[in-house]
Amino acid sequence: MSSNVKAEALAPEAVSKQKYNYKEIISVGMFKENPVFTLLLSLCSALGVTSSTFNSIAFGFMVLVCLIITNTAISLIGKYTPSEIRIPVYITVIAAVVTIIEMLIQAFFPDLFAALGLFIALIVVNCIILGRAESFAGKNPVLPSIADAIGSGTGILIALSTIAVVRELIGTGGINLQFFSLRLFPQQFGIGFFVQPMGSFIVLGMIVGIITSTRLAKARIEKTKPKAPVAAKA
Amino acid sequence: MHLFSLFIGATLVTNIILSSFLGLCSFIGVSKKSSAAIGMGGAVLVVITLSSAITWLVFNFILVPFEIEFMRTIVFILLIASLVQFVEMVMKKHMVSLYKALGVYLPLITTNCAVLGAALMNIDRGFDFATTMVNALGISVGFFIVIYLFSTIRERLDLAKTPEGFKGAPIALITASLMAMGFFGFLGLG
Numbered sequence: 001m002s003s004n005v006k007a008e009a010l011a012p013e014a015v016s017k018q019k020y021n022y023k024e025i026i027s028v029g030m031f032k033e034n035p036v037f038t039l040l041l042s043l044c045s046a047l048g049v050t051s052s053t054f055n056s057i058a059f060g061f062m063v064l065v066c067l068i069i070t071n072t073a074i075s076l077i078g079k080y081t082p083s084e085i086r087i088p089v090y091i092t093v094i095a096a097v098v099t100i101i102e103m104l105i106q107a108f109f110p111d112l113f114a115a116l117g118l119f120i121a122l123i124v125v126n127c128i129i130l131g132r133a134e135s136f137a138g139k140n141p142v143l144p145s146i147a148d149a150i151g152s153g154t155g156i157l158i159a160l161s162t163i164a165v166v167r168e169l170i171g172t173g174g175i176n177l178q179f180f181s182l183r184l185f186p187q188q189f190g191i192g193f194f195v196q197p198m199g200s201f202i203v204l205g206m207i208v209g210i211i212t213s214t215r216l217a218k219a220r221i222e223k224t225k226p227k228a229p230v231a232a233k234a
Numbered sequence: 235m236h237l238f239s240l241f242i243g244a245t246l247v248t249n250i251i252l253s254s255f256l257g258l259c260s261f262i263g264v265s266k267k268s269s270a271a272i273g274m275g276g277a278v279l280v281v282i283t284l285s286s287a288i289t290w291l292v293f294n295f296i297l298v299p300f301e302i303e304f305m306r307t308i309v310f311i312l313l314i315a316s317l318v319q320f321v322e323m324v325m326k327k328h329m330v331s332l333y334k335a336l337g338v339y340l341p342l343i344t345t346n347c348a349v350l351g352a353a354l355m356n357i358d359r360g361f362d363f364a365t366t367m368v369n370a371l372g373i374s375v376g377f378f379i380v381i382y383l384f385s386t387i388r389e390r391l392d393l394a395k396t397p398e399g400f401k402g403a404p405i406a407l408i409t410a411s412l413m414a415m416g417f418f419g420f421l422g423l424g
Contacts, residue, residue: 040262040403044347048255088315091344095308103304121307121354125347127259197253198414205400205407213399 020144029151036159036204037211041127046160047200048119054177055115056164057157062101062120064153067129068146069097071137075145078138090133091124098123128152166203171195237368244372247423250348251380252414257348261381261410262403264339271385274339275378276332280321281343282352282377285314286370289353290363310353315344348377384413 033039036046045063050056073093081089102120106113113120123129132152137145168175171194174183193199250256257278264274289310297303322340325333343349352373356366387409396405 041259043258043262044255047258087344088312091311091315092308095311099304099307102307118351118354118358122256122347122351124307124311125345125350127345130345196418197255198411198418200255201407201411201414205404205411208407209397209400209404211399212404213397216399 020140020147022144022147025144025147026151026154029148029153030155030158033152034155034159035128035131035152036156036163037208039128039131040208041131042156043204044122045119045126046156046163047197047204049116050160050164050167050200051171051195052115053161053164053168053175055112056160057177058109058112059116059119060153060157060160062105063123063126063129063156064150066094066097066101066123067132067149067153067156070094070129071132071145071149072142073097074133074137075140075142078140081138086138087130087134090130090138094129094133095124128156162207163200163203166207167194167199171199237365240365241368241372241375242423244369245376245379246417246420249376249380249417249420250352250373251377252410252417254351256351257346257377260339260342260346260348261384262406264342265381265385265388265406268382268385268389270339271381273335274342275381276335277339277343278346278348278377278381279374281314281318281340282349282374283367283370284321285310285317285349286353286356286366287363288317289313290356290361290366293357306354306357307350310350311344314349314353318344348373380413380417384410387413 029035035041036043042063045059049059070090070093074090077089077093078086098121101123102113105116105120132148136148140148165175169184171190171192173185173187173190174181191199194203244250248254251258251261260274260278265271292309292313293303293306297306297309318340322333325340352370355373356369359369361369384406388406391405391409400408
């Protein structure tokens with residue numbers, strides 16, 4: 001199942017067409033091949049930072065910005081990089097961008113830096129960034145690569161915020177963004193389990209399971225539709 | 235005694251997978267069979283221990299004297315990538331049977347966040363060399379234990395009746411959650 005999806009990720013239909021369909025590239029990264037929910041990449045950050053909605057939205061934006069910059073840079077140098085050493089080159093580019101982002105966050109948002117800690121530096125080994133560089137940006141021109149980065153980056157942002165909203169809502173009874181807060185029930189009735197590490201696994205597992213089930217159900221419905229005329233012919 | 239409690243802490247209490255969320259990609263990806271899990275666990279054990287030693291030495295004897303500590307992420311990831319390549323070459327030449335067992339999993343380790351995470355964690359906490367080594371060993375033994383246990387659970391899980399949509403990764407994640415709950419009980423040890 002997962003290997004099937006991965007093979008799809010390596011050769012999206014949009015790539016083979018000479019004319020790039022930007023809308024499709026973006027929506028594929030966002031929904032059809034959502035990095036967290038369907039490809040199961042960048043799980044570490046998906047679980048590590050999502051105990052608070054504000055932090056995970058901030059982290060999602062960091063990944064998005066990082067992905068846009070690295071995809072742009074790599075699609076520019078892609079043609080001139082010998083293919084034997086492309087992975088080290090890509091990793092160096094990514095590490096440089098991540099270091100810059102880390103230092104900027106440390107300087108301007110010290111609270112956020114303290115909360116996210118190690119996970120900012122670990123964007124370097126976030127599979128999705130190297131994955132997009134390797135499977136898309138290295139082979140395609142700049143504009144489609146940026147579209148691809150926006151798609152996948154927004155996909156991560158959506159996934160992280162979904163997990164975080166569920167966790168924080170059940171765990172603490174409300175959502176606290178710095179500028180806006182919502183309370184469903186008093187904090188003392190929150191289920192602490194969901195804010196703790198083990199809660200994150202179960203939330204992600206349930207979300208992925210529900211999405212896969214919905215997809216299977218949809219596929220089953222679509223399968224039965226075109227079969228009817230074929231059966232009639234036979 | 236202090237080192238021993240650190241080792242137990244790194245192995246069980248703050249387990250790298252179940253409570254620090256590092257190395258999850260390989261945890262979910264390579265735990266379908268217990269033989270593969272042993273291979274991955276062994277490879278990670280070797281690489282985390284070696285890379286923690288080397289990154290500690292490079293950080294304290296090269297980056298600190300030149301005052302370029304901010305370069306640590308770039309330097310560490312390149313060190314880890316070349317170390318993995320080097321380990322692979324040495325194994326291919328001298329430990330053929332081990333190489334055949336670990337072969338496929340070695341290149342994957344470069345992007346395993348547990349390795350970079352362990353190296354950065356040791357530096358962040360300001361450990362000296364001996365403490366770093368004990369901590370790295372504890373982390374990697376913890377990784378090995380958890381990925382092996384998890385793979386044996388998953389082998390049995392294959393035989394269980396699972397709803398269609400939950401087969402594979404989703405049920406594995408839910409199992410991991412139950413396992414994390416079990417490991418949460420070790421908190422009393424720390």
